[in-house]
Amino acid sequence: MSNELLSPAEMSEADRLTIAAGPTDGIGLMRRAGEAVAAEILKHFPAAAHVHVLCGPGNNGGDGYVVARILAASGVGTTVWASGAPKPESDAALAAAQCPVKPRPLSGFDAEAGSIVVDALYGAGLSKPLSGDDAKAVDVATALRLPVIAVDLPSGVSGASGEILGSTFRADITVTFARKKPGHLLLPGRGQCGEVVLADIGIGDDIIAQLAVSTFENGPDLWLREFPVPAVDAHKYKRGHVGVFSGGPSATGAARLSALAAARSGAGAVTVLSPANAMQVNAAHLTSIMLRKADDVAEIEAFVGGHRPSAFVLGPGFGVGERTRDFALKLLASGRSKDASARLDGLVLDADAITSFRDAPDVLFKAARQPNAPALVMTPHEGEFAKLFPDIARNIASSKLAKARAAAKLANAVIVYKGADTVIAAPDGRAAINSNGAAWLATAGSGDVLSGITAGLLAQGMPAFEAACAAVWIHAEAGSRFGPGLIAEDLPLVLVPVLRELVEASTQVLNTHHS
Structure with a gap:
C-alpha cells in the first residue's frame, strides 16, 4: 500500500533499514534518487538550455550532485551552486566527488531567463527557516520566474507539518521518494510543491511495514x-436507518x-426528526425521506426504541x-x-x-x-x-x-x-x-x-x-x-x-x- 505518509524521521529510518538489509547501500539510494530527478527534468524540459543545481551539504545535496552528473553527461549545460561542503566520507561527499561539474559558492548564485533550477538544498528534513544565501537563492529564482524542480520537498517547507519556514521555492515539480510526506499534502506547503512525482528508489513495502506508519493519504x-455493498437479500432496515435532526421553521x-x-x-x-412547528415545512419538501416529530428527549427515546436507527x-x-x-x-x-x-x-x-x-x-x-x-x-x-x-x-x-x-x-x-x-x-x-x-x-x-x-x-x-x-x-x-x-x-x-x-x-x- 503506497498511501502511507512518512514523517522525515520515518523516512530516515526507512533509509537506514534498507541499507542495513542490503544489498543497496547509501550511495546506491542516492544515485537512484538523483536518476529519478534527472529523468523528470529531461522528460519535462528536453529543450532546457541550462540547469542550475543548488546543493546543500547533506543527503539532499548529494542527490543534487547525482542530478548534475547525469545532466552534464546528457549534454545539458549544468552549473552546481553549493551552500556548503558535504561532510567528509559521507555519501553526499562521494556523490560530489563523482560529479564532473565543480561547484561554485551559492553566495554567487545568478541565473539567466529560460534556465531551470533544481532545488537540492535541504528537502523534507529542514527544521529552521531558510536564511542568508539560501533565502537569496529563492529570491533570484522567484524574481526570474524560473521553473523549479524540488528534490524531495521544496526547501523551506516542513516535511512534517507543511509549514513554510521563512521563504521557500515554489516548485513546478517535486520528486519525492518511497512515500509522500505530510508536508506534500498539508497547506500551505502543498501549494509550493507543484506536481508531486513519487519515485521508487528501492525502499520496499516490507521496509515500510516495519515502520508501523499511522498517517495516510486519504483515498479509496x-x-x-x-x-x-448491499447484499442480494438486503431490505431497507438492513441497509441502515439514519435519523437527522431538523431546526425550526426557518432553519x-x-x-x-x-x-x-x-x-x-x-x-x-x-x-428527519423535526420540531412540531417545522413539521409542515419539512413535509412540503420531503418525499422518500420519512418525517417524525421530536421535540424532547422522551420522543428521541421512543424513536430509538421503536425504529432501530443506526446513526x-x-x-x-x-x-x-x-x-x-x-x-x-x-x-x-x-x-x-x-x-x-x-x-x-x-x-x-x-x-x-x-x-x-x-x-x-x-x-x-x-x-x-x-x-x-x-x-x-x-x-x-x-x-x-x-x-x-x-x-x-x-x-x-x-x-x-x-x-x-x-x-x-x-x-x-x-x-x-x-x-x-x-x-x-x-x-x-x-x-x-x-x-x-x-x-x-x-x-x-x-x-x-x-x-x-x-x-x-x-x-x-x-x-x-x-x-x-x-x-x-x-x-x-x-x-x-x-x-x-x-x-x-x-x-x-x-x-x-x-x-x-x-x-x-x-x-x-x-x-x-x-x-
Missing part, C-alpha cells in the same frame, strides 16, 4: 475493503441536505444551546442499551452541536468514553475546532495533523478537521490527509451534505474512521466533478456516479479476495 485504497434546509446525502450514500431508510446527524441548522446538548448526550447514552435491536452505532455532530459544547467540552468527551457508547464523529471547521479544543488550537507549534490527532484522543471521537487540506483522525492515532479537495465545495450547505454521507456510511456498518475518510473523499470528488456553479443542493445527485464506481471497485476487491 485506504477504506475500499470496508465500503458497503430546516440543512437537515434535508444531510438527509438526502445519507439516503444517496446507501442508507436504506432516513428520517444520527445532529447540528446542521439545529440551534445552539442546552436542548442540543441534551439531545447529543441522550444519543450517546442510547448506544449503551442492553437491547441489541435498539443499539445505536454512530453519531455525527456538526455545526451547532459542536458549538453547543464550547463551555462544557468535558461533558461531551466523558459521554463519548463510556463503555458501549456509539462511535462519535465530529466535523468541525477551523472556527468550530477552536471553540471545542481551545488549548489544542492555540498551540502554534503543532501542525493541523497533530492537532487533529490530539483532539481525537481527547474526545474519543473521529475528528474531521475540515478545510482545503481536511485531516481525519481517530482516537487510536490513525490519521489521513485528504488531497482531492475542491474549491467549489466552499459553499453554504456543503458541510451538511458531508455529515449526511458520513452518517449514511456509518449506518451501513462501515467503521467510523473509514466512514469519515470515505465521506470526505466522496464529497470532494463529487465537488470536483461538478465544478463551477456548484451549490449544496447539487451534491446529493452528483454523488451517484462516484458511488457507482466505488461499489464496482469494492465488489472487484471482494471477489479477488475470496477467489
Whole structure:
C-alpha cells in the first residue's frame, strides 16, 4: 500500500533499514534518487538550455550532485551552486566527488531567463527557516520566474507539518521518494510543491511495514475493503436507518441536505426528526425521506426504541444551546442499551452541536468514553475546532495533523478537521490527509451534505474512521466533478456516479479476495 505518509524521521529510518538489509547501500539510494530527478527534468524540459543545481551539504545535496552528473553527461549545460561542503566520507561527499561539474559558492548564485533550477538544498528534513544565501537563492529564482524542480520537498517547507519556514521555492515539480510526506499534502506547503512525482528508489513495502506508519493519504485504497455493498437479500432496515435532526421553521434546509446525502450514500431508510412547528415545512419538501416529530428527549427515546436507527446527524441548522446538548448526550447514552435491536452505532455532530459544547467540552468527551457508547464523529471547521479544543488550537507549534490527532484522543471521537487540506483522525492515532479537495465545495450547505454521507456510511456498518475518510473523499470528488456553479443542493445527485464506481471497485476487491 503506497498511501502511507512518512514523517522525515520515518523516512530516515526507512533509509537506514534498507541499507542495513542490503544489498543497496547509501550511495546506491542516492544515485537512484538523483536518476529519478534527472529523468523528470529531461522528460519535462528536453529543450532546457541550462540547469542550475543548488546543493546543500547533506543527503539532499548529494542527490543534487547525482542530478548534475547525469545532466552534464546528457549534454545539458549544468552549473552546481553549493551552500556548503558535504561532510567528509559521507555519501553526499562521494556523490560530489563523482560529479564532473565543480561547484561554485551559492553566495554567487545568478541565473539567466529560460534556465531551470533544481532545488537540492535541504528537502523534507529542514527544521529552521531558510536564511542568508539560501533565502537569496529563492529570491533570484522567484524574481526570474524560473521553473523549479524540488528534490524531495521544496526547501523551506516542513516535511512534517507543511509549514513554510521563512521563504521557500515554489516548485513546478517535486520528486519525492518511497512515500509522500505530510508536508506534500498539508497547506500551505502543498501549494509550493507543484506536481508531486513519487519515485521508487528501492525502499520496499516490507521496509515500510516495519515502520508501523499511522498517517495516510486519504483515498479509496485506504477504506475500499470496508465500503458497503448491499447484499442480494438486503431490505431497507438492513441497509441502515439514519435519523437527522431538523431546526425550526426557518432553519430546516440543512437537515434535508444531510438527509438526502445519507439516503444517496446507501442508507436504506432516513428520517428527519423535526420540531412540531417545522413539521409542515419539512413535509412540503420531503418525499422518500420519512418525517417524525421530536421535540424532547422522551420522543428521541421512543424513536430509538421503536425504529432501530443506526446513526444520527445532529447540528446542521439545529440551534445552539442546552436542548442540543441534551439531545447529543441522550444519543450517546442510547448506544449503551442492553437491547441489541435498539443499539445505536454512530453519531455525527456538526455545526451547532459542536458549538453547543464550547463551555462544557468535558461533558461531551466523558459521554463519548463510556463503555458501549456509539462511535462519535465530529466535523468541525477551523472556527468550530477552536471553540471545542481551545488549548489544542492555540498551540502554534503543532501542525493541523497533530492537532487533529490530539483532539481525537481527547474526545474519543473521529475528528474531521475540515478545510482545503481536511485531516481525519481517530482516537487510536490513525490519521489521513485528504488531497482531492475542491474549491467549489466552499459553499453554504456543503458541510451538511458531508455529515449526511458520513452518517449514511456509518449506518451501513462501515467503521467510523473509514466512514469519515470515505465521506470526505466522496464529497470532494463529487465537488470536483461538478465544478463551477456548484451549490449544496447539487451534491446529493452528483454523488451517484462516484458511488457507482466505488461499489464496482469494492465488489472487484471482494471477489479477488475470496477467489
